[in-house]
Amino acid sequence: MSNLPKIQHEENEDKFGYVFAVSGPVVTAEKMSGSAMYELVRVGYFELVGEIIRLEGDMATIQVYEETSGVTVGDPVLRTGKPLSVELGPGILGSIFDGIQRPLKDINELTSSIYIPKGVNIPALARNKGMHITGGDMYGIVHENTLVKHKLLLPPRSKGTVTYIAPPGNYTDVVLETEFDGEKFKFTMLQVWPVRQPRPVTEKLPANYPLLCGQRVLDSLFPCVQGGTTAIPGAFGCGKTVISQSLSKYSNSDVIIYVGCGERGNEMSEVLRDFPELSVEIDGQTESIMKRTALVANTSNMPVAAREASIYTGITLSEYFRDMGYNVSMMADSTSRWAEALREISGRLAEMPADSGYPAYLGARLASFYERAGRVKCLGNPDREGSVSIVGAVSPPGGDFSDPVTSATLGIVQVFWGLDKKLAQRKHFPSINWLISYRALDDFYDKNFPEFVPLRTKVKEILQEEEDLSEIVQLVGKASLAETDKITLEVAKLLKDDFLQQNSYSPYDRFCPFYKTVGMLKNMIALYDMSRHAVESTAQSENKITWNVIKDSMGNILYQLSSMKFKDPVKDGEAKIKADFEQLYEDIQQAFRNLED
The missing domain is CATH 2.40.30.20 (Elongation Factor Tu (Ef-tu); domain 3)
Incomplete structure (x- = not known):
């Protein structure tokens, strides 16, 4: 010591x-x-x-x-x-901190122990890594790594005239000096910011671009925006961590801050093991995903109070990268453990408990955290826009969504991805219940993918109808249903098994680009529309077309529809997949023409 x-x-x-x-x-x-x-x-x-x-x-x-x-x-x-403040500067990305921004790797190297000694006092960031200027102005760039350019910003509350700016080179000391009212201020690349205080912005902008995460069910049915807030409530073993990790791995964000707050320590070690092996391709070069990620680890065996701080540490780091003009995603896994930490401390202070023993200010604390998300116009020059998207996992005890933390969260967030224990038990992953989840984003699709919105509406109708029919089927069996209802059931089965279900551990399906999602939907809905049309138009004639006729004559097409998900975006490439899907669409049309003739 x-x-x-x-x-x-x-x-x-x-x-x-x-x-x-x-x-x-x-x-x-x-x-x-x-x-x-x-x-x-x-x-x-x-x-x-x-x-x-x-x-x-x-x-x-x-x-x-x-x-x-x-x-x-x-x-x-x-x-x-x-x-309580955090240090902001070059050296954040690729590091792993605990809830109060102590660098775990450095502590390990200094003490050669796997435990954090008491009262350890190490700087969070390594210290060796003529115009008017006001808060938020960009005055330099540090190439933090090949993936991220770290922009040096003047701290938000400073201003003055530049009297000295360091020429390009390697620095660990003063890089900028300003003068205001005859007083001189020196700035290094490092700035310190209190974690409970949101960093100021010029103005908040409406969010309008989707946060694509490569999971078909999310990108198509329940898209989230860059700068939006999302909750993933679900019981244990439903796959919350897999969804938040796939967001960190494959989403279209520039920087990822992953806060493990009160979850199992093994999950953080899994992240540490997996992330350095994963790569993204930028300008033809393959880069490790760890270069755009910072981890804040506060596992369930670390002191309770630091859990509360870890959420604020994570959001402050996110806001700092947002101010550089980046799109940042912050994963909080899980906010329930954070609320439990609030409950424990509130109990020790002998405050009046509210619902389930949580403190009365639980809703206000949650709101003050989620409201720090958003797409903004950053302070200072040059003009730039950045966003912080928050994805909070919630683990209600017993999967009960009426628990105070879940109900308070649902009132605040824009998008809700509800995980279902029954789907998880059927091994249907990601186990997102398509009947209770909701979303907030349409303008983007209307402009860029005009054919997509009606497809999505049709999918929701089919899934809802199938839910209504399932009770009747249990009573009277499939055979006595109308032909159109049989089509609905079969297409819903196709959608559930081959579109909504996705294997995160397979090379072809761990990430599904948006063009593949739209192509798959288009072909499946084409089968539904044409089948209904064929059945309804020949219902009164002598050679009736029934679902069994369609099934017998189109075995090959149904097989091709089921195996659309096996197209690998990395090996096959966008052009080939699009051409294959287009060809399949024409084959479906041709098959129905032959059938009706």
Whole structure:
């Protein structure tokens, strides 16, 4: 412990308070007059990181972000005079932090231990990586890696005239100096920002471009926008983590911030193992996906209070990259564990509990987090737009969607991907229930894919009809249904098994580009429309066409429709897949012409 860096405190004698009481992660300290709400403090001789959450007279209540065993009454509490902040600058991407932005890799190298020692005090980011200027202006670029150019921005509340700007080269010290009202300010590439405060923007813009994630059921039926908020509620084992990981791997975002808050530690190690092996192709070059990702790991065995901070750390990192003009996606897995941390701390503070023991301010806290998403016009010059999309996984106990966290979340988010335990038990993945989910995005499709919106409406109608018919089928069997109803059932089965279901672990189906999604839908709905037309137009004539006739004469076409998903976008390429789908569409039309003749 002795060789770890400490804060220098000989000159800070007057800033000491003393521990008065300890209850789990909540510490009460006395002689703390002059301190502010949400101020960062260091507790005890180990200098544990804590944050003031209540002030009463000269007593302060502190939530400590580390294990408090060993803290005794009378231990010193050092006030730092700063709120809990994160460091923003080159070196974020590709790193893994814990909930209060301590770099886990660096701690491991320094201590050669798999555990985080108490009170460890390491900088989050490595320090070695003539016009008027105002907050948010871009004054330089650092090539963080081959995937992301890190744009250097003036901190939002600064301004002045540039008196010195460093020429191109390698720097770890001052790169910019400004003057305002005769006072000089020096800036390094690093800026510090309080996590509970949203970073300012010029204006919020309406979001209008979809966040495509390569899952057919999501891109077609329930699309989310870049700058939107999405909730994925589902019971255990329904595949929430697989969906949020596939978003991180394949979505059309520039930067990914993945916050594992209160989930299993193995899941974070899985992410750490998988992500460096995955690659994206940019301008003909294959790059590791880890270069655009930062991980904030706060697993279920880490101290509870840091869980609450990890969500704010993640969203602040996201806003920083948004201010550079990037589209950022933030995955929070899972917000339920975060709410449980709020409940535990609220219980220790003896606050009045509301529904299920959660604090009364649960809804307000959730809203203040989700409202930091959005597409914005960034501060400063040059003009640029950025967005933060938030995808929050919610794990209600027993898969019950009336749980307070789920119901509060559903009132706030725009898109809802409800996972269904029954579908997961049938091994239908992604197990998104198409009858209870909803979405918010149509203008983009009307402009760019005009044929797509009616297709999607038709799919929803077919699936809804099939749900209504399923009860009748259980009572009287399939044979006694009308011919058109038989068609509905068969096409719904085709849609469910070969369109909505997707295998995340196969090379051809782990990612489905949008052109493939539209092509598959078009052909399946063509079969439905033409079958209905053939059956209805010959219903009164002598050579009736029934579903069995269609099935017998078109075995090959039905087989081709089922195997559309096996086309590999990487091996076959866009042009070939489009041509194959177009050919199949013509074959379907020709087959029905022959049948009706």
